[in-house]
Amino acid sequence: MSVWDSIIGQQAVVSQLQAIALGDPKSIAQSWLICGPPGSGRSHVARAFAAALESPDHGMSDEPTRVTEQILAGTHPDVSILATNKVTIGIDEVRELIGVSEQMPSTAPWRIIIIEDVDRMLERTTNVLLKEIEEPAEHTIWLLCAPSAQDVLPTIRSRTRIVNLAVPPVKSVAAWLEHSVGVEPKVAVRAARLAEGHIGIAKLYAKDERVMSDRDELIVGVLGLQRASNAVLLAGDLIDSAKEQAEADVARQAAAAEAEFRRINGLGEKDRIPPKLRGAYNAIAKKDEIKRQATRRSRDVLDRALNSIASVYRDVAVLQNNAESSVGLINLENRTAITELSVRLNRQDAVNRLEEIATARRRLLGNGNPTLVFEALFCALIPPAAPTSRRRR
Structure with missing residues (x-):
């Protein structure tokens, strides 16, 4: 399977980037902006392109090379990837990447820098990056990712080659779930449809029955809104569900990190952590960091809930x-x-209800109280009373 086979529903872009990777290295643009809506796979496209540029087989072999495997895993020494769960990308992080970009590649043809969510940079951070994007080091390629070109400052847009990704078709996402993830066809089709082309959410729906069930209950709750008491109860249920999902997700990741730590250090599941490894072990099990991760994941669940709620009124408009x-x-x-x-x-x-959902999203991004945000939203979504016919006297 070539590196490009993991890219779903983007054949036109894949063909374009394949041709560039196979072409004359001297003609390759050194600053790129890969744009696509959430779930379209823009960061996966960036990594695949990096692998095609660095690997001797240009990512075309059925069996991936070690270079390709390292890049896709984020462990190649000449490919740096900046991803963040923070609201903004810090200026110090960008300055560090700029220092790395000036270094010669150690084993590969290029030093490649991938920045996911470049739209999260504040203007002063972008200005630090601007000079490097405009005049990259001779051996460096920058791959920036953002939801759209409009989400990036014009000074960055004008100095990069833009690649636009489409929303992956439901059929393509369903086929990927079925053949690559091992999901049953009916479940794959439903998960892809409900995810609206978002690959990561489609996989989540297909593999986690609890998440799918919570979505079903949310939709039924929204369609059943009749009075303010319904709105308050539904908001409380949603907040509780988001917290439980987030805590379960973080707990799974913490357990996986601990298991990997034990494996790397030759420790059994119940072996005591030796004193000399205690500091490194505590670093991956920090309670404060786990709590922060749970809070971020909870916000992700609520953001996903807003998309699900919006889909109801999208369907209303369709009818x-x-x-x-x-x-x-x-x-x-x-x-x-x-x-x-x-x-x-x-x-x-x-239309008004879709605007109310957009307002709720802005309030959440502004650190509004989630319970109050959703109580207000659900109250605003209560439909007018159904007309009743008067009895003739």
């Missing part, structure tokens, strides 16, 4: 505009309730 045959519904399992809601709301009502 109101008689567009189901051309674009389909996301929440097919709830078609009857969504049809009823599309009658109770007019077109402007549906």
Whole structure:
């Protein structure tokens, strides 16, 4: 399987980058901006492109080379990857990368720097990076990733070669889940549809029944909103679910990190940690860091919930505009309730509710209290009372 086989639903971009990797190295642009919506795989495209540029087989062999494996795993000495869970990318992190970019590659043709979510840079941080993007070292290639070119300052856009990714088709995501992840066909199709082309979320839905069940309950709850008490209860359930999902996810990752630490150091599952390794072990088991990770993951779950809620009103708009045959519904399992809601709301009502969801997202990004944000949102989503016919006297 070539390095490009892991890229889903981006054949036009893959063909373009394959040709560049196989072409004359002297003609390769040294500053790139890879753009695509969340879940489109932009960071995977960046790593695959880096592997194709660095590996002797240009990423085309059925069996990946050691260089390719190292790059995809993030362990190659000449490929630096900056990824962050923070709200912004720090200026010191960028300065450190700039220092690395000036060094000659140790084993590969290029020194490649990948920055995921470059849109998270503040303007002063971007200005530090700008000169390097405009005039990279002769042996360095910069691969920047962002949701869209508009999310990056014009000074960066104008100095990079832009690659735009599409939202992966549901069929492509479902096929990947089925053949590469080992998911049953019906589950794969449903997970891909509900994820709306987001590869990571599709895999999560397909592999974690609890996450899928929580989404189903959320949609039923939104469609059943009738009064403020419903809104308050639904918000509480969602916050609790997000916290539980986040804590379970972080606990799994912490357990995996501990198991890997023990494996590397030749320790059994129940062996005591030797005093000389205690410091390194404590570094991967910091309670404060685990708590921060759980908080970030909880916000990720809530952000995903907002996408699910928005899909309800997207489906309402589809029915109101008689567009189901051309674009389909996301929440097919709830078609009857969504049809009823599309009658109770007019077109402007549906648009207004999508705007309320966007407002809730901005409040969360601004560190608003999640419970209050969702209570306000769900109250705003309560539909007008269904008309009742008067009895004739």
